[in-house]
Structures are given as structure tokens and as C-alpha cells.
Amino acid sequence: MSSPTPTLVVDNLKIVGVPSMAAIVEELSLEVRPGEILGVVGESGSGKTTLGLALLNYCKDGTRMGGGSVSVAGQELAGLNWRQVRRLRGQTVAYIPQSPASALNPALRIGTQLGECLAGEPATVLARVREVLREVALDDDDAFLARYPHQLSGGQQQRVAIAMAFTARPALIVMDEPTTGLDVSTQEHVLATVRQMCQNYDCAAVYISHDMAVVAELADRIAVMYSGRIVEIGATAEVLANSRHPYTGRLLLAVPDLDAKRPMIGIPGHAPSPLARPRGCAFAPRCPLADEGCTTTAPEATEVGPRHTVRCFKADVPLPAVPARKAPARVARDAAERPVVQISGLKAGYSSFTVLEDINLDVYAGDCVALLGESGSGKTTLSRCIAGLHHNFSGGLTLDGEQLAANSFKRTKEQRRRVQYIFQNPYESLNPRRTVEDLILQPVTAVRGKVRNGRDIVATALERASLRPDHATRYPDQLSGGERQRVAIARALATEPEVLICDEITSALDVSVQSSLVDLLRTLQAEMGLTLLFITHNIALVRNIASQVAVLERGRIVEFGEVEGVFANPRHDYTRSLMAATPNFQLAGGLHEVGATGTDGPQGDGPQGTGGLLPLRSL
Amino acid sequence: MSNGVATPAVHLATAPPRTRHKQGLFRRALKSRRTVIGLVLSGLVLGVAFLGPLVTPHSPTVFVAAPFSPAGIGGPFGTDNLGRDVLSRFLAGGQTLMILALLGTVIGVGLGAVVGVVAAYRRGWLDEVLMRTGDVALAFPQIVLALLFLSIIGPQLWLLVLMVGVGHMPRVARVVRGAAMSVVERDFVKAAESVGIPRWKIVIGEIVPNISSTLAVEFGLRLTYSIGLVAGLSFLGLGMQPPAADWGLMINENRIALTVSPWSVVLPVLAIAVLTVGTNLVTDGLAKAAIGSDEGVTA
Numbered sequence: 001m002s003s004p005t006p007t008l009v010v011d012n013l014k015i016v017g018v019p020s021m022a023a024i025v026e027e028l029s030l031e032v033r034p035g036e037i038l039g040v041v042g043e044s045g046s047g048k049t050t051l052g053l054a055l056l057n058y059c060k061d062g063t064r065m066g067g068g069s070v071s072v073a074g075q076e077l078a079g080l081n082w083r084q085v086r087r088l089r090g091q092t093v094a095y096i097p098q099s100p101a102s103a104l105n106p107a108l109r110i111g112t113q114l115g116e117c118l119a120g121e122p123a124t125v126l127a128r129v130r131e132v133l134r135e136v137a138l139d140d141d142d143a144f145l146a147r148y149p150h151q152l153s154g155g156q157q158q159r160v161a162i163a164m165a166f167t168a169r170p171a172l173i174v175m176d177e178p179t180t181g182l183d184v185s186t187q188e189h190v191l192a193t194v195r196q197m198c199q200n201y202d203c204a205a206v207y208i209s210h211d212m213a214v215v216a217e218l219a220d221r222i223a224v225m226y227s228g229r230i231v232e233i234g235a236t237a238e239v240l241a242n243s244r245h246p247y248t249g250r251l252l253l254a255v256p257d258l259d260a261k262r263p264m265i266g267i268p269g270h271a272p273s274p275l276a277r278p279r280g281c282a283f284a285p286r287c288p289l290a291d292e293g294c295t296t297t298a299p300e301a302t303e304v305g306p307r308h309t310v311r312c313f314k315a316d317v318p319l320p321a322v323p324a325r326k327a328p329a330r331v332a333r334d335a336a337e338r339p340v341v342q343i344s345g346l347k348a349g350y351s352s353f354t355v356l357e358d359i360n361l362d363v364y365a366g367d368c369v370a371l372l373g374e375s376g377s378g379k380t381t382l383s384r385c386i387a388g389l390h391h392n393f394s395g396g397l398t399l400d401g402e403q404l405a406a407n408s409f410k411r412t413k414e415q416r417r418r419v420q421y422i423f424q425n426p427y428e429s430l431n432p433r434r435t436v437e438d439l440i441l442q443p444v445t446a447v448r449g450k451v452r453n454g455r456d457i458v459a460t461a462l463e464r465a466s467l468r469p470d471h472a473t474r475y476p477d478q479l480s481g482g483e484r485q486r487v488a489i490a491r492a493l494a495t496e497p498e499v500l501i502c503d504e505i506t507s508a509l510d511v512s513v514q515s516s517l518v519d520l521l522r523t524l525q526a527e528m529g530l531t532l533l534f535i536t537h538n539i540a541l542v543r544n545i546a547s548q549v550a551v552l553e554r555g556r557i558v559e560f561g562e563v564e565g566v567f568a569n570p571r572h573d574y575t576r577s578l579m580a581a582t583p584n585f586q587l588a589g590g591l592h593e594v595g596a597t598g599t600d601g602p603q604g605d606g607p608q609g610t611g612g613l614l615p616l617r618s619l
Numbered sequence: 620m621s622n623g624v625a626t627p628a629v630h631l632a633t634a635p636p637r638t639r640h641k642q643g644l645f646r647r648a649l650k651s652r653r654t655v656i657g658l659v660l661s662g663l664v665l666g667v668a669f670l671g672p673l674v675t676p677h678s679p680t681v682f683v684a685a686p687f688s689p690a691g692i693g694g695p696f697g698t699d700n701l702g703r704d705v706l707s708r709f710l711a712g713g714q715t716l717m718i719l720a721l722l723g724t725v726i727g728v729g730l731g732a733v734v735g736v737v738a739a740y741r742r743g744w745l746d747e748v749l750m751r752t753g754d755v756a757l758a759f760p761q762i763v764l765a766l767l768f769l770s771i772i773g774p775q776l777w778l779l780v781l782m783v784g785v786g787h788m789p790r791v792a793r794v795v796r797g798a799a800m801s802v803v804e805r806d807f808v809k810a811a812e813s814v815g816i817p818r819w820k821i822v823i824g825e826i827v828p829n830i831s832s833t834l835a836v837e838f839g840l841r842l843t844y845s846i847g848l849v850a851g852l853s854f855l856g857l858g859m860q861p862p863a864a865d866w867g868l869m870i871n872e873n874r875i876a877l878t879v880s881p882w883s884v885v886l887p888v889l890a891i892a893v894l895t896v897g898t899n900l901v902t903d904g905l906a907k908a909a910i911g912s913d914e915g916v917t918a
Contacts (some may be wrong), residue, residue, distance in 0.1 A: 387813050408813050416815045429806035433828035443814035495814070 005074075005172050007204035008055065013068035014432045015050055015059065022274040024050050024063060024600050025228045029301070032172070032204040032221075036197070039219030039236070040208045044481065045271045047228040048208045051052065052174045055206060058095050073171040094165035095365050098177040100157035102162075104149040110160055111145030117168050128167060135200065136193050154375075155186035159193055166197050173198070176208045183374040183537065185581040195308070197403040210510055212255045213540075213585035216240055221307070224248045227272055227282035230301075234308030244304050244315040247283045254515040256540035258584045264544050266516025270480050281312070289314040319549040340365045340531050341386065341399055341419075341499055348378075348385050348393035349504040352478035355381045356555045357382050359395070365498070368525060368532040372578070373552035379535045380424075382552070383501045386533065387421040400498070417447040420492035423505040426484035427444070430476040434464075437472040440491045447495050457494055464528075465490035466520060484512035489520065493528070501533045518545050539582050543567060632744045635768035644832050648901075657900025660754040668713025679864035687873075687880040696882035700872050701862075715796035717851070719776065720845035723783030727845070728838050730784065731791025736822055736830075738792065739799035750796070753789030761786035761844070762851060769857040779858055787841045798833035802826050810830050832909035839902030844896050850891050862881040866891060 008031060025047040042048045045615065053060060057077040060253040070077045072093055080088060089095070097103045104113060113131045130140035136159040138144065145157060147528060149157055158178060165173050175194065179187040198205045209215050215222055216236060223233040224247060232245040243249045246265075256264045269286040272278060280298055284290040293313055296483055301309045313569060339362035346359040356378040363369050373379040384390035388408030397404045398416060405411045420443070423429035430439055433463045440458045444451055458472050475592040476484055485505055502521065506514035522545060525532055534546055542549050542563060549560040549566050551574065559572040570576045630632040648654045676694065677683055683691030691697065693869075694704035734753070738746040756764075765782035772778055802808065803826060812822045852858045853867025861868065866887035873883035 389809055389813055408815055409818075411815065413815065416813070421810070421813050423806040423810060425806065429810050431825050431829070433809040434824075442811065442816065446811075446814040446816045493811075 004033055006033045007073055008032040008206070009069075009071050010051075010055070010312060011069050011071075013054060013070060015047075015054055015063055016066035017274060018062050018064055020275060021066075022277075023066065024274045025054070026066075027229055027301075028068070030223055030233060032169075032206060035198060035202045036221065037198055037205040037207055037219045039215030039222045040206060040225055041210065041212055041215050041222060042225035043251075043271050043512055045212065045273065046225040046226075048225050049176055051174045051225070052095075052206065052208045055118070055172065055174050056089055056095055058089075070235045086288050091168045092171050094168070094170040094173045096158075096161050096165050096173065096175040096178045098163045098180055100154065100178075101149070102598060103161050104157060106149050108148075109145065109520040110143075110152075113149075113236070114145075114160070114164055114167055117164075132163045132167050132211065133160075135166070135197060136160075137189075138163070153186075154182055154595060155189055158182060158190050159188075162190070162193055164205070166201060169201060170203060171570050172433075173203055174208070175205065177210070178207075179214060180209070180211070181387075184539075184578060185374065187214070188581040194218065212251060212511060213583040216585055217583045224251065227277055228274065229282070229311060230309075231283065231311045232309070234305065234310075238305060238308050242305075244310040245283075245312045246287050246289050246314065246319055249319045250286075250288075251512065254512045255585050256515070256538065256544045257586070258540045258543065258579075258582060259586075264515045264518065264540075266519060267512035268516065270482060270513075277289060279344075287314075288320060289317055338401060339363055341533075342396065342401075343382075343386075344396035345384070346385065346395035346397060348381055348390060354555065356385075356393070359557055361550055361557065361560070363499070363531055363533065365531050366525070366529050366545045367548060368534055370546035370549040371533065371535045371552060372537070372539065372542050372549055372556065374537055374578075375578050376554070377552040378555040379537075379552050380503055383421070383503050383533060383535050386499075388416070389421070392413075398473055412545070413447045417495045418498045419501065420495060420497035420499070421501045421505065422485075422488050422505050425508045426476075426481060426488050429488055429506065430484055432476050432477070435472065435480075436467075436474050436476070436487050436490075438516055439476075439487060440472075440494045443491060444494050446497040447592055461490040464493050464524060466516075481509050483519065485509060485513075485517060486520070489517075489524075496528075497530070499531045499533065501535070503535045504537070507537070514541075521545065539567070539578060540585070551578070639760070644835060644905060645692070645907055648788075648904040651904045651907060653900045654904025654908075657897045657902075657904060660893050660897030661767055661901060664713070664890050664897065664898075665717065667710065667890060668717045671710030675704075675710045677704040677707045679703065679708045679711040680862050688877045689880055690846070690882055696886060697880045699869065699880070699883045700876065704830070704888065705800065705880070705883045708869060708883075709866075712866045712869055712887065713890060715776075715859055715863070716846070716849055716866055719780055719849045719858070720842060722780045723849065724787065724838060724842045724845045726784030727787025728791050728834065728841055731788040731837075732795045732834055734788065734792040735795025735797075736799045736826055739796045740803050740818070740822060740826065746796075749792070753792050756785075756789040757793075761848060765848065765852060766855070766857065769852065774857045774860060776858075779849065779852060783845050786848070787844070791837055791841060794837055795830065795833060796829040798830040799826055802829045832905070836902055836909060837905045839898055839905055843898045843902065846891060846894055850887075 001415065004236060010028060010030050013025060013028040014021050024133060026591055030038065040048045040051065050060065050063065054065070055072070057070070057080065059065060065078065072088070075088070075092065077088070090293070101354050111126070111129060115125045116133065118125045118128060129145070133144070138156060138159055149160070152160065161178070178194070179190050191214065194205070197203070207215065207219055208533040219236050222233065222236050222239045223230045224245065225229055225231070226237070226247050232239060232243065232248045237246060240252065243252060250265070250267045253265045254267060267286055272282055278285055278295065280295040281290070284294040285396050287294065299311045299313050302315065303309050303435060304315055341363040343359055343361040346356060347354065348356040359382060361369070370380060381390055385393045388404065388406065388411055391406045400417055400437065402415070408416060437458050440461050441451070441454050452519060456522045459469055462469060462471055467483065467490060471479070471483070471594065473486070474488070479487065504519050509517070518541065521532065525531055534542070546563050548561065549563050550557045551566070553574040559566055559575050566575065567579065570579060573602070661804045680703065683704045684698045684702050686698060686700050686702045688698040688702070693702070694706045696705040696709070699705055699708060718835050734749050738749045749798050749896050765779070768782055769778060808821060808825050811825050826870040849858060856871065859868050859874070860863035869887045873880065877884055
């Protein structure tokens with residue numbers, strides 16, 4: 001491959017927090033060539049968003065450049081005045097933020113919005129707008145141009161945002177988690193669009209994401225960030241098949257496998273905050289390979305292959321293979337056994353609008369049933385009906401044969417104790433004004449009245465959720481996202497429930513955290529004999545935790561059965577399309593014991609016509 | 620006494636403060652200069668109002684010199700319309716005003732908060748009834764409402780306090796409802812409902828603590844209005860009655876001789892103005908500090 005002049009050159013960039021002067025990003029060097037997509041992955045707090053914004057010559061409040069340089073298309077950003085910076089943004093560097101709903105001005109029509117950063121004759125501008133809309137596979141007629149953002153779906157909005165970024169033919173495009181809030185099928189469209197557009201425009205792209213599976217499918221090169229530094233950077237196939245940094249290796253293992261052939265393992269601990277980074281290698285405290293040398297000096301970036309550098313002293317030492325997890329043995333069900341939760345002919349909605357219809361579901365004790373569906377499929381409504389939070393439904397809903405009232409207040413204390421609900425977002429579900437101890441005791445006192453041994457209950461609950469006893473006195477805002485969700489789990493477990501409803505409990509969290517939470521739930525299920533209802537949109541997760549799955553499409557269960565059977569032989573079109581849209585993330589053997597599937601790279605199910613863009617993949 | 624305005628006052632209006640774990644709203648507000656200046660100004664006036672009665676050179680109702688004597692005769696600031704010492708009357712005349720204003724604000728913000736939170740949490744017809752009734756009440760200027768009842772029933776101090784409070788209620792309810800609206804939607808309220816915690820406990824334990832900054836800001840703002848309102852009603856003769864010393868009353872009694880003996884008007888006017896500016900600055904500082912915190916309206 002010839003080496004054209006790179007579009008983006010970042011050299012030894014350092015961004016510091018003000019006034020602490022703690023480095024948020026440091027010693028960061030990378031380059032991106034025209035037409036190349038660089039995927040930046042890392043856990044939350046690794047500084048990837050800060051890096052993305054720095055490429056636009058923007059620093060968030062409380063941060064500033066502490067040294068180094070960024071240059072885009074030969075233009076050094078540091079020396080620009082505000083007028084030049086304004087021209088730079090949008091014209092030379094474009095940005096696609098995470099939430100398209102907030103990126104688009106709700107008061108402007110699509111046509112106006114797209115034409116904004118273009119100068120020239122109205123006719124030429126309009127022609128250009130139509131052209132770019134066609135390129136992102138949207139309508140280009142006047143009716144579409146006259147629409148407002150709220151009249152579009154999430155995927156369409158994100159494609160408009162992409163179109164907006166490309167209208168001025170930028171040299172570099174920065175995308176910060178552009179598909180995070182989207183459904184898998186929408187995500188597939190958006191990724192295909194991004195790939196196509198970068199190819200058409202020969203535009204360099206930086207794609208920031210926490211989702212290794214997405215990055216593996218899209219990017220030409222991957223940069224793995226940890227604690228403000230790039231710990232490994234190299235060609236996608238190279239990084240995936242031959243990762244040298246232990247963090248990369250563990251991060252790859254944390255991604256759930258669509259075929260559930262290999263175990264999914266979290267990374268213990270959490271990323272250090274910029275104020276408390278350890279001396280030496282920042283990953284050392286969590287690293288299985290770390291020795292004394294790692295904790296005294298920080299490793300320098302070393303070249304281990306063509307355009308493949310790693311910051312690790314142990315780059316040549318392979319990670320110890322992690323033990324394969326045994327598949328949970330299925331207990332043969334007694335024919336006479338009665339389901340714990342039985343739903344029959346359930347219909348639910350909001351006033352006149354029907355969300356769920358004709359739902360029949362039997363959940364047996366000790367099982368884990370996954371409710372799989374995209375947004376709007378009614379999976380959360382169903383789970384809220386069971387928890388007594390959604391009151392507007394009709395049909396049968398029984399717990400151990402007893403009919404459950406629609407309203408949680410009308411249920412008996414015992415019924416409320418037996419069914420517990422864990423919410424999607426731990427940042428929302430824990431009252432910021434209560435301590436962890438308070439939070440855990442709250443449901444206990446609600447269903448049992450005053451308890452004498454409150455401290456013991458809290459201690460047991462914390463231990464079950466793998467939290468430290470000293471977490472009891474903390475407030476939610478002193479905890480990380482993963483810890484918060486553990487508190488939510490501890491809280492639900494404190495009442496000794498039988499049925500635990502988990503509503504997308506990992507979707508707001510990092511992959512590494514997600515794996516450990518799933519592990520925790522599996523252990524708890526085995527130890528306490530819990531019945532789990534696991535609501536998710538992630539097929540790979542379903543395969544890793546659930547024994548049975550119900551696929552929901554637009555308010556109906558379209559397919560139900562044992563997980564193995566459903567995914568080996570999906571009978572409904574919707575299940576099949578969901579499976580096809582999910583990036584199938586396969587790892588090379590070596591990192592784990594079971595499932596040596598050969599050494600081929602990721603097998604993305606990319607749509608036709610874009611295969612030529614990723615030559616690295618066709619090994 | 621320097622932080623006399625905000626701290627005790629707000630604790631009256633909010634639920635048990637649970638801010639010890641992190642930098643509280645007040646600690647953060649104190650970082651801005653405007654809050655500090657506001658606190659100093661209000662502290663100054665409050666100090667005069669509450670400590671003043673203890674250090675008056677004369678009794679505020681005793682005649683010391685000829686009426687409307689200029690500064691220096693009878694006292695450092697002269698005498699008023701009946702020949703009483705202006706300084707003594709000024710020092711003695713603030714206390715009642717402050718107490719009335721504080722009480723009125725406590726009642727107004729307290730009741731308004733209850734109405735607002737209940738309306739936001741219950742929604743439906745109750746919300747409509749409460750808010751539309753509030754809208755009707757909002758159509759009357761606060762002072763007109765107070766004038767109406769005070770002139771019918773007579774200038775009673777309890778009625779004055781009640782009217783100030785009732786006048787604040789719909790305004791506070793409106794703001795609090797807005798802030799509570801976003802809190803009742805949050806998952807921790809749902810979580811509390813799912814385990815069957817009684818609704819009144821959810822209001823006190825989950826919702827109110829999370830709108831405490833809104834309540835604090837609202838309290839400061841309403842206190843400013845209360846001071847003006849009480850002073851205004853006194854000026855109109857519906858507050859304190861002669862011969863009691865009162866700032867509002869002083870302005871009314873002495874305004875005819877503004878050119879001859881200006882201090883008897885200027886002193887109370889200055890005090891009220893400084894206090895209003897001071898409480899406003901504190902409120903402003905609080906509001907600024909509350910933005911971006913996870914309390915009340917989500918940022």
C-alpha cells in the first residue's frame with residue numbers, strides 16, 4: 001500500500017483539566033490517511049470523547065490543551081484564530097454526535113439545516129443538498145426537505161446528521177458513538193452509510209465507540225484508549241487477531257459472542273480517574289500480567305508490526321487463557337410443574353394506543369427468560385406490567401397461580417417482595433439524596449415493615465452484588481456506573497425476591513462492566529434459585545445468559561423457545577433479520593480455551609457493494 | 620449573622636438537608652462573589668433590624684425635639700413629624716417587618732411547594748383543578764389581593780402575613796410543579812412505587828429532596844417580594860399602626876417633609892432597598908449554583 005499524506009496528524013497531544021492540571025489525554029499520537037476509518041475504543045472515562053473534540057479544536061469547559069499538536073489537512077489547529085476555527089469546523093472537520101435528536105435543530109426544516117454550512121447560489125446549494133441526501137439513501141424531494149427533525153425516525157435523523165457532516169466535503173469527519181442509541185437494524189444502515197460515504201469522498205474518519213463489535217466491522221484501523229493514552233493501535237485485523245496489549249485482549253473477551261461459543265469475561269476493577277492514575281502503566285492494577293516493572297515506569301509506545309504500536313512491557317507475553325465457562329445444565333422440567341409467572345392474553349397500551357397484544361408467556365422457576373426486541377417492540381411495557389408499574393392492561397397475569405393486580409399499590413406486600421425490578425439506567429434509578437444503605441433498606445422496610453437487623457441485610461446484599469461493605473455509606477454520585485448498577489441489584493436482592501426483572505440493565509454501561517454484571521446475575525441465579533426476566537435488545541447477551549427467549553416485534557411475541565433452538569433455527573423472519581443485522585464478532589482462538597474457530601478476522605455481514613472498502617478484512 | 624438570610628430561612632422550607640456528602644448548594648454558591656456581597660448586604664440590614672432595638676439611644680415613641688428638626692438636633696438624623704428621634708425609630712422599626720416578611724414567605728413557599736408537588740405527582744384532574752385555581756389567583760396582583768382583604772377585615776398582622784403567603788402560593792406552586800415534574804418521571808420514583816412505598820413517603824423522601832435547590836431559590840426570591848409587600852402595606856397604613864416604629868410607616872409619615880428632614884425617609888428606604896438587592900443577589904448566586912447540579916430540574 002502506498003502511503004499518501006495523512007489527513008489527520010496528532011502528535012504528542014496532551015489535554016489537561018483546569019485547575020487540577022491532571023492529564024485527561026496525554027502522549028497521544030496518531031495519524032489517519034484519506035479514506036481511512038480509525039476506530040477509537042475504550043471504556044468510559046478513557047478520554048475518547050475529549051480526543052474527538054480536540055480534533056475540532058474544541059476543549060470542554062474545565063479542560064485545555066496542555067501541549068502537542070493536531071493538524072488536519074496540513075493545517076495546524078493550535079494557531080488558528082476564532083474566524084479560522086469557525087471555517088475549519090464544518091468545512092474541513094465535521095462532527096457527528098451521539099444523539100442525532102440533539103444535533104439537529106428542531107425548529108429548522110431538513111433542507112435549511114443541510115444548506116446551512118454551504119455558501120453560494122441557492123440553486124447550487126439546493127442541488128448539493130439533494131445530492132448528499134441521495135447518497136445517504138434518503139428521499140431528496142421537496143416534501144422531505146420541508147420536514148422537521150421530529151418527523152423522522154431515529155435512523156433517518158442520524159442519516160441526516162451524516163449528510164450534514166458530508167455536505168461541505170470535509171477532509172476529516174469525527175463520529176462520537178453515532179449508533180449508540182439506535183436499534184441493530186438501524187445501526188446496520190447507518191454503518192453502511194458511513195462506510196459508503198467515507199469511500200465516496202475519500203474522507204478520513206475517526207469513529208469513537210465503546211462497542212468493539214461495531215468498530216471491528218467498520219474501521220480499517222483500531223486505536224484502543226485506556227486512561228488517556230492509546231495503548232494499542234494497528235490495523236483492525238491485526239489488532240483483533242494478534243492483540244499485543246493485555247487490555248485489548250481483555251476488552252475483546254468482554255464482548256459477548258453471538259454464537260456463545262466462547263465465554264464472556266469482564267475486566268475486574270474500573271478505569272482510574274484522571275486525578276488518581278497510578279504511577280507506571282495505568283492498566284497495571286487490573287492487568288493479569290503486571291509485575292513490579294509495570295508499576296514503576298510507564299511503558300513507551302513500541303512498534304510491533306507495520307503501523308502497529310503497543311504500550312506494554314509484556315507485549316510478547318500471551319494472556320493466560322481464560323477457563324471456558326460451563327454451559328448451565330438444563331434441568332428437565334417436571335410436567336406437573338406450575339409456572340411462577342404466567343401471562344395469558346395480555347393486552348396493554350397507553351390510553352387508546354395498543355402497545356402489546358395477545359401476549360402469552362409462561363416463566364418457570366429458576367429459568368432465565370429473555371425478552372428480545374428493538375425499541376418500540378413493547379418489551380419494557382411488558383416488564384412494567386409484571387412489576388405493577390404499567391396499569392393499563394387487561395388479560396391474565398398470575399404469580400404462582402394468584403392473579404396480580406395491575407397497580408403495584410394494590411398488590412400484597414408478599415407479592416411485591418417476590419417480584420423485583422431493576423431499571424435500565426442506574427443514574428436514574430437511584431435517588432441521589434440517599435446513601436447506599438438507605439437505598440438498599442428502602443424496599444425491605446416497604447415490604448416487611450421496620451427491620452431490626454438492617455445492617456446485616458445491607459451487608460449481605462452488598463456481598464451478593466460483589467460490593468465492598470464500605471460502599472454502604474456512599475452516595476450514588478460517588479460510585480461508577482457499574483457500581484451503581486450493582487447497588488440496584490443489591491437493592492432488588494435485599495428483599496429475597498423470587499422473580500427478578502432486569503430491564504436492559506447493561507445497556508447504559510461499558511462492555512467490560514456488562515460482562516461482569518451478566519456473570520454476577522448468572523451466579524446469583526444459580527445460588528438463590530432466582531427466576532430472571534432479562535429484557536434486552538442484544539442478541540449476543542441473550543445467548544450468554546438466557547435459557548429461553550421470547551422475540552417481540554411490534555407488541556407481539558413472534559417467536560418463543562429455548563435459546564439454542566431459536567437461534568440455530570430461527571423460524572420467524574423478524575428473528576432472522578435481527579440476527580443478520582447484529583455485528584457478528586468472532587475472536588481468533590488463543591485468548592480462550594474453547595471455540596478455536598480458526599484465525600479469520602471478523603466476519604461482518606456488511607451489505608453488498610461495500611466489500612471493496614475494507615481490503616484488510618479479506619484475508 | 621453574616622449568613623443570616625439564606626441558611627436558617629431555607630432550612631425551614633426544605634426537607635432535612637442531605638447535602639453533607641458533597642459540596643452543598645450553599646457551599647458552591649458561596650464561591651461566587653455575588654452571593655458573598657448579597658449575604659453581606661442582607662446581613663447588614665438584618666443586623667440593624669434585629670440588633671437595632673437593643674441599642675436605641677431613646678425610646679422610639681418619646682418626643683426629643685421639635686418636629687422635623689434637621690440632622691444633629693435631637694439626634695444624629697434629626698426628628699420626625701412628631702418630634703421623635705429618627706435614629707431610634709429607624710433602629711427599632713425593622714424587626715417586625717423582617718419577622719412578618721419571613722413568616723409570610725415560609726407560609727407561601729411551604730403551601731406552594733405542597734400544592735406544586737402534589738399537582739405534579741398526581742397529575743390528572745387534581746393537577747388541573749389546582750393549577751387553574753392558581754391561574755385565577757394569579758390574575759390579581761398580589762398587593763391588590765392583600766388590600767382587598769385587609770381593608771375588609773381590618774389591618775391585622777396575622778392577616779397581613781396570611782395574605783402575603785397566600786399571594787405567593789400560586790406563583791411558588793407553578794415553579795415547584797415544573798421542577799417536580801421532571802423528578803416524578805425519574806426511575807427512582809418508579810422504583811419506590813414498585814415496592815409499594817406509600818405515596819406521601821415518596822413525596823417527602825424521594826421528590827422533595829431532589830427539588831431542594833429550586834425551593835431554596837424560590838424562597839430567596841419570594842422573601843424579596845415579601846419585604847417589599849409588607850413595607851408597602853405598612854406605607855398604605857394596613858400594616859403596623861402608629862405609634863409603633865416601622866420602616867414602611869416612617870416613609871408614609873415623613874414623606875411630606877422630605878426636603879426639610881430627609882433622613883427620616885431616606886434611612887428606611889435605603890434599608891429596604893439594600894435588603895432587597897442583597898436577598899436578590901443571594902438568590903441569584905443560589906440559582907447559578909443550582910444549574911448543572913443533579914437537583915431539581917435535570918441539566
